[in-house]
Amino acid sequence: MLGGNPCMPVNEKLRDELTDKLFEAMLTLKTVEEFYRFFEDIATIGEIKALAQRLEVAKMLDAGMTYEDIVAATGASTATISRVKKCLNYGADGYRIVLERTRNEYKKQG
Known part of the structure; x- marks a missing residue:
């Protein structure tokens, strides 16, 4: 589902x-x-980069990575990571939809 x-x-x-x-x-x-x-x-380059960073943070959180590892890999602040985690757990499920669909696309390509 x-x-x-x-x-x-x-x-x-x-x-x-x-x-x-x-x-x-x-x-x-x-x-x-x-x-x-x-x-x-x-949008500005900064806005686009921030959106891309949030999606990467969501992927990494979904994969079970720690805040420390995510900060090191993305440069995201712990506040950003926390905000994304809150959305993953209690948000409108937009991240979940994209994460599941992109996982399915990678499976099809592989």
Whole structure:
């Protein structure tokens, strides 16, 4: 079963028409290159790097790595690691969905 609760409602503080349009626009992107081009235009390099770091932290936490190892490997602060861990344990399961799907993609490729 896919990680996440499909019945869990989206946070209504986040959801609005403009955000829906942003996410719908992202669904039109087809390649990693297109994502790079879109994100370079819409976000700063620092914002993109921070998002990438959080996903890597989530992968490492999911693999059972310690905070110390994660800090050493990613340079993430313990506050960032703690925030990601909280999302993994009590969040909307967005990380879980991505982690499971990327694990499945790696299995298909291997």
